[in-house]
Amino acid sequence: xxxxxxxxxxxxxxxxxxxxxxxxxxxxEGVGIGAGAVGAIGAAEPARAQSSEPxxxxxxxxxxxxxxxxxxxxxxxxxxxxxxxxxxxxxxGAKKVCDRATCGACTVIVDGDPVYSCTMLAIEAQGRRIExxxxxxxxxxxxxxxxxxxEHDAQQCGxxxxxxxxxxxxxxxxxxxxxxxxxxxxxxxxxxxxxTYVGVRKAVYDAARA
Amino acid sequence: MATKYDWPAAEDRSLIGKRHNRVDGPAxxxxxxxxxxxxxxxxxxFAKLVTSxxxxxxxxxxxxxRAEKAPGYKGHVNILNVGDEVQWAGAEILAICADTEEHVxxxxxxxxxxxxxxxxxxxxxxxxxxGTANRVQPAKDDTKGPDLEEAWxxxxxxxxxxxxxxVITHCCLEPHGQVVDWTGxxxxxxxxxxxxxxxxGDLAKGLSRDENIGTVAPDSVHVITPYMGGGFGxxxxxxxxxxxxxxxxxxxxxxxxxxxxRDEELMVAGGRPSDFGNIKIGAKKxxxxxxxxxxxxxxxxxxxxxxxxxxxxYNNEERLAQKARHLNVSTNIGPARAWRAPNHPQAAxxxxxxxxxxxxxxxxxxxxxxxxxxxxxxxxxxxxxxxDKCAEMIxxxxxxxxxxxxxxxxxxxGLGMSLHTWGxxxxxxxxxxxIQPDGGVSVNMASQDLxxxxxxxxxxxxxxxxxxxxxxxxxxxxxxxxxxxxxxxGSTTVGGxxxxxxxxxxxxxxxxxxxxAEALEADAADLVAKDxxxxxxxxxxxxxxxxxxxxxxxNRTITGQGKQPDRNGGKLNDSGVGGxxxxxxxxxxxxxxxxxxxxxxxxxxxxxxxxxxxxxQVYGSLIQGVAWxxxxxxxxxxxxxxxxxxxxxxxxLPGAGDIGELEVHMVQNKYDDRGVIGIGEPPAISPGxxxxxxVANAIGVRVPTLPLTPDKVLAALADA
Numbered sequence: 042x043x044x045x046x047x048x049x050x051x052x053x054x055x056x057x058x059x060x061x062x063x064x065x066x067x068x069x070e071g072v073g074i075g076a077g078a079v080g081a082i083g084a085a086e087p088a089r090a091q092s093s094e095p096x097x098x099x100x101x102x103x104x105x106x107x108x109x110x111x112x113x114x115x116x117x118x119x120x121x122x123x124x125x126x127x128x129x130x131x132x133x134g135a136k137k138v139c140d141r142a143t144c145g146a147c148t149v150i151v152d153g154d155p156v157y158s159c160t161m162l163a164i165e166a167q168g169r170r171i172e173x174x175x176x177x178x179x180x181x182x183x184x185x186x187x188x189x190x191x192e193h194d195a196q197q198c199g200x201x202x203x204x205x206x207x208x209x210x211x212x213x214x215x216x217x218x219x220x221x222x223x224x225x226x227x228x229x230x231x232x233x234x235x236x237t238y239v240g241v242r243k244a245v246y247d248a249a250r251a
Numbered sequence: 252m253a254t255k256y257d258w259p260a261a262e263d264r265s266l267i268g269k270r271h272n273r274v275d276g277p278a279x280x281x282x283x284x285x286x287x288x289x290x291x292x293x294x295x296x297f298a299k300l301v302t303s304x305x306x307x308x309x310x311x312x313x314x315x316x317r318a319e320k321a322p323g324y325k326g327h328v329n330i331l332n333v334g335d336e337v338q339w340a341g342a343e344i345l346a347i348c349a350d351t352e353e354h355v356x357x358x359x360x361x362x363x364x365x366x367x368x369x370x371x372x373x374x375x376x377x378x379x380x381x382g383t384a385n386r387v388q389p390a391k392d393d394t395k396g397p398d399l400e401e402a403w404x405x406x407x408x409x410x411x412x413x414x415x416x417x418v419i420t421h422c423c424l425e426p427h428g429q430v431v432d433w434t435g436x437x438x439x440x441x442x443x444x445x446x447x448x449x450x451x452g453d454l455a456k457g458l459s460r461d462e463n464i465g466t467v468a469p470d471s472v473h474v475i476t477p478y479m480g481g482g483f484g485x486x487x488x489x490x491x492x493x494x495x496x497x498x499x500x501x502x503x504x505x506x507x508x509x510x511x512x513r514d515e516e517l518m519v520a521g522g523r524p525s526d527f528g529n530i531k532i533g534a535k536k537x538x539x540x541x542x543x544x545x546x547x548x549x550x551x552x553x554x555x556x557x558x559x560x561x562x563x564x565y566n567n568e569e570r571l572a573q574k575a576r577h578l579n580v581s582t583n584i585g586p587a588r589a590w591r592a593p594n595h596p597q598a599a600x601x602x603x604x605x606x607x608x609x610x611x612x613x614x615x616x617x618x619x620x621x622x623x624x625x626x627x628x629x630x631x632x633x634x635x636x637x638x639d640k641c642a643e644m645i646x647x648x649x650x651x652x653x654x655x656x657x658x659x660x661x662x663x664x665g666l667g668m669s670l671h672t673w674g675x676x677x678x679x680x681x682x683x684x685x686i687q688p689d690g691g692v693s694v695n696m697a698s699q700d701l702x703x704x705x706x707x708x709x710x711x712x713x714x715x716x717x718x719x720x721x722x723x724x725x726x727x728x729x730x731x732x733x734x735x736x737x738x739x740x741g742s743t744t745v746g747g748x749x750x751x752x753x754x755x756x757x758x759x760x761x762x763x764x765x766x767x768a769e770a771l772e773a774d775a776a777d778l779v780a781k782d783x784x785x786x787x788x789x790x791x792x793x794x795x796x797x798x799x800x801x802x803x804x805x806n807r808t809i810t811g812q813g814k815q816p817d818r819n820g821g822k823l824n825d826s827g828v829g830g831x832x833x834x835x836x837x838x839x840x841x842x843x844x845x846x847x848x849x850x851x852x853x854x855x856x857x858x859x860x861x862x863x864x865x866x867x868q869v870y871g872s873l874i875q876g877v878a879w880x881x882x883x884x885x886x887x888x889x890x891x892x893x894x895x896x897x898x899x900x901x902x903x904l905p906g907a908g909d910i911g912e913l914e915v916h917m918v919q920n921k922y923d924d925r926g927v928i929g930i931g932e933p934p935a936i937s938p939g940x941x942x943x944x945x946v947a948n949a950i951g952v953r954v955p956t957l958p959l960t961p962d963k964v965l966a967a968l969a970d971a
Binding site: 117119120124127128131133134135136137138139140141143144146173174175178183187188190191192194196197198199200201202203206222224225226228229230231232233234235236237238239240241242 | 272283284285297351352479480512870872873874899906908910
């Protein structure tokens, strides 16, 4: 691969520090993973409260703040945010593709940062502000990134589109004048199979300036 | 002979051939488009496959007792049974379902399958070793054209070289799979498919083989696929998992979702055959090609497959002496599925790469060499035009240098080119167009939009025909209950569906004109539908708005039928296109890393319907081409017989920053009278050969096989 490795991670808009907080890797280091995984939750900062009281493996009640609304659900601690969104809440905009933090199709924005929702546990997303593709537009108007995706035909089958739109939104939220290199870097954690990058790059670049 | 169905003349086209936003764009950009994977039905169960862990063996035991006690377990069905042979790792053995996705993973993991191991073979490139393992099927020589020996004698320069490309996999982002809801006698299938109209028969046949189920009528199956997340040739059938999913739904009385996991998707649900070959090619001093001889071999799994049509494009049988021999290598890997332009990308590598090597040996500029021999192609004038146009786009005359003559620094730059061809004939299609009294217009057929723009092209055809705008049209596709239309494969969809839609719309408009003629006391033959009005071309006072015209229908709905083919329905489509692509790359000879500076593509497809979506098909092809030229490969391990990279970390695909600058030129207003020809396959053929040729031009030596990974680049440099 070139120096811009597509697997480098969603993750950031330009000029941002790499993500802090919880990842599949730190989760594995912290508590192990598997059929009987036991998660850890706390009140104030659940994601980081590795020393608090263990819960599970049975389902636990959690509350998720998604697109400004509070959702109460019961999930096993091992349930990932993508599976909670898609299977429990019918928020199916974010897609499950690689399920291993590589392709970015499941990208959502958590506390302002793009995150692979296949790699965050639902219990870890408590107390955090979760934005999904369903929450960034109204019935009458699309977010500028979405509108520019349509303008530039930045989609074919469309399965990667929601993840790319959310990664694009994170770029433009953090930078109103991204260079094309900034755009490419910010999108480097998202993979499209049909080959829509030409339109995608232009869409995000133009959306920042819209 | 001209008919009323013919495409409007160029000056009368207000929508055809222009740029339009994708009709389904907003739904996709909003994340509102519901794919099969997105269906959540009441009480739905989750299913998962249990697949073979060995590459070759006989099943001697299947133990589901622990799985049946797993929390949430609801049922399982066998796909294979004790005594059956598995011939590749990842082969489907059974499907199991449970109440949640987490529970079904546990249940599947609790199934134990025992095998009696059998010898396996997964390597294809070393054909001698494969032969020793008794994995090479016999072949016969295919000889065409002038006498080969005489031709070799007449050649002033010959090149003998080794070329090839690896097995790759489709890696559709929406994996194969479906949700099935079997209620009473009705089977509703939300299938991720390229063949909405074919799936009912396919599923009914598969289910009817099970004596516990008995005969299932295809009409009891309703396939619903408004959106699908990528197919590229791999999603024509219901497959074992679709049949098993339906059985689980019947067994449990619940809707069941079974989508493949990513590793299964890469191991068993995709696969483009490899191709490797020793090629000998010869020309006279002036560059005239005289002979091409090949021994090629490939694998697409147990059945082999992948015989390339070589020599490719340059294949005139009267002037070029040709001899081809192809060997099938049988391997224990997931079986090949059609990939955009089956066997053509391979043929392009096996032809265009030796041709550029021969041009280098002759000290000729490849542009001159490929043009000089254009008479050996089926469409010389088209290719000469497209070569010149493409050369202009990439800046060939300024940037091209002789092979390897690329300066002293570690980063070498080079240019390369390739040509391709494809048929793209129309598939069979039937269409019903409805005009409602309230002015609503719908286009209805059991076709599908793979992301190529079918919603948009059909909207354009109906709107253009009726003098309306795109938002005035509703396109209903993706349901098998609608009039039958073909599967989307081989670039056949746009030609078939636009023809049936054009004919249906013209027929519907004729009926409307008859009603309006009576209301306006005009001659129906004088009426024209244009600019949102229906009016008399001989008396401008006789005019109704579209809404007023449709109100004259009272409570009647017009239904116009159209089909493809239709002998009396005008010439609306054709087959056979050309295309040229040129790549500009940089190669770091210290690291072996190849990067794309630019790729230019020129493509003819007859009459372009939607320019922007046509261009998107070409851009996408170039990007997929960068992927298989530089990164992609299904890597198999002979010791374990398994694919080593059935995931998206190590099955490498490019990102937005890996593709360089891409420039696409669709040839318009030149071949429009040929009618509509498909675009899905042709541009997907050339990128690999063009990029490989550019790398050879940059570094002075041929990297024999794709993908052109850094290790291979460095090895080729070391061998030089």
